[in-house]
Amino acid sequence: MHEDELDRRLEHFKEVCRHEGLKLTHQRMVIFEEVAKSRDHPDADTVFKSVRDKVPTVSLDTVYRTLWMLNAMGLITTVGPPREKVRFDGDVSPHHHFVCSRCGAVYDVHGPAFGPIQAPDEIEGIGQVESVRLELRGRCRRCASQIE
Amino acid sequence: MHEDELDRRLEHFKEVCRHEGLKLTHQRMVIFEEVAKSRDHPDADTVFKSVRDKVPTVSLDTVYRTLWMLNAMGLITTVGPPREKVRFDGDVSPHHHFVCSRCGAVYDVHGPAFGPIQAPDEIEGIGQVESVRLELRGRCRRCASQIE
């Protein structure tokens, strides 16, 4: 990534914070920068260790809080569903899932609209695909109809 | 689900166990039946509680061991990536991920082959889709080239 791009993201981050009335603490900036410039999808502990090199007293809690905050603000994303326990499915036929982000309910989606998903050619250079998992997230009907 | 279908699955399960030299314990059958007949993607604790009604002394460990075994045998599947910690991604542009099931490395997949994924009409009746997550799993090049 270009130095410029990182600066641009940092500036955007500051802007969003100001706009949301969030304080621009040193910790937050270092944590954001760490994820923004990383290319290897680090876990929380990895971020924690990197940040600690620059801010020795930072706590793991702060790292977690900040990461989820950044995620909520759309400044970073996560790989895999956040904070959920494993669930099992007796149906092994090819299908996908809709997970309600509010109540956690899981709905099967068999709809043929997707068809059998095929990996793009790019994958060739990365590895051998063994399974494809498609997960839709959102608010289910029941939750959507309830007042917040 | 028809009673027949459940019986068929149970019979298939027994067959696979025999073929693999796995013992057909009462616990295993009850656990498998519980997941096979469920329609709501239960978590391990839910399965545990259901099974306990029929086998009061069953342990949570047995439930977990059995569920992962069933998963490994392809008799059930999981929702969401199993046994992994959350990882973060500073890239918020639309893209997907390839996760190596052996070393855990995550690779970005931007390939246009997928295009913007669209939810099937079936979704209309389920809820409002807020995000779509596509995850490819398999063995990455580096791992594939190593002797097991």
Place this chain on the structure above:
DNA sequence: GCATATATCGGAACAGTTCCTAATTAGTAA
């Protein structure tokens, strides 16, 4: 039935994440 490899139970251990509270700090206004 007997032998034995396999599976189970129960509880302790573990890992990742979140909670709690006193102390600190960024932003704001005088």
Place this chain on the structure above:
DNA sequence: TTACTAATTAGGAACTGTTCCGATATATGC
């Protein structure tokens, strides 16, 4: 600059989901 205040942090305890461990029990093959 200084003082004020609400937001944020550090550190460690607590929590949750999952796995490990060792003694006991059991399914299967003979």
